[in-house]
Amino acid sequence: MIGQIRGTLIEKQPPEIVIDVAGVGYEIQMPMTSFYQLPAVGEEVTVHTHFVVREDAQLLFGFADKMERGMFRELIKANGVGPKLGLTILSGMSASQFLNSVQNEDVSALVAMPGIGKKTAERLVVELKDRLAKFGKSHDVSLPTLPMENTAGETLVPLNDAREEAASALVSLGYKPAQASKMVTGVYQSNMDSETIIREALKAAL
Template sequence: MIGRIQGTLLEKQPPEVLIDVGGVGYEIQMPMTSFYQLPSVGEQVAVYTHFVVREDAQLLFGFAEKLERSLFRELIKANGVGPKLGLTILSGMSASQFLTSVQQEDVSALVSLPGIGKKTAERLVVELKDRLAKFSRQQETSLPVLPGQEAPSDARVTVNDVKEEALSALVALGYKPAQASKMVNSVYKEGMESENVIREALKAAI
């Protein structure tokens, strides 16, 4: 099991990052709540990971906090929830928000996420409420980001680049292209970076 990776952040293409560890590049998918906490490209970073082996692929999922990884592991044990849906859920709300939604049986908050219908939301509450009770008593511990040298910004990034990157990330998280496009256009303001567009779009969706 690969539980933690530390190295140089080479690429950030939400929801995926590429981290170089001793000359080997690890492609890691992350929920947006963790993605927002990443440093700039070129800096050192460490993430907690969960390794998934399938017949057709080997996938790494990364998290800024151990609590978020623990929740992800509980989520993918639930009936009908795979890694992709687990990633989507933890992109649409923080670990603490998810815990609160389950403990308070707030089905409407869960239904607002892509891929979560009313029946799925109700099943998640039933399956996870007791199992997640222990997490409600834990404090979230942020992962320390290692210091590094900030990479220079690229002034050539255009509005279209920002919107396309945000759109691509939302589609990867399960939103339909038309819905994702509407979300991006509704929150975009001049000068925003793609990560901020994604963050605001996901907030507006809840």
């Protein structure tokens, strides 16, 4: 299993990145809570990874810290939750927020995520509450620790492209195209880059 990758960040297209390691580019999908913490393209980065092998694909999922990766692994053990839905959940809320939602039986917060109806949210609470009680005690429940990107002096993505990129990322995370477009339009302000649009759109959805 590939548990960690360190190399040069060469592409950022939410929710996917590419890290160059000795000339090999690893495509990695990340929840937006980790994606926000990435450094600028061209800088060195280390991500904790989870490797998924399917009949038709081999996929890498990356996380800012072991807490988030651990939460992802617990999520995909739950009935009806695959890697894509796990990625969506951890894009809308941090690992610690998800843990708190389950422990407090806050079904409404979970239902705000695309692909999660009331019955699924209730099942997640039942299945994960006891398991995550131990999880919380054995992990550092904190925000991702990757260095924040310094965008000073960087050229922003053109406005239309930023909105389109944000909407595309939301669709990749499970939102329907019309819903993603509405979410982007609802939060967009002048000079926002795509990552900021996505962050604000996901925050508004909760």
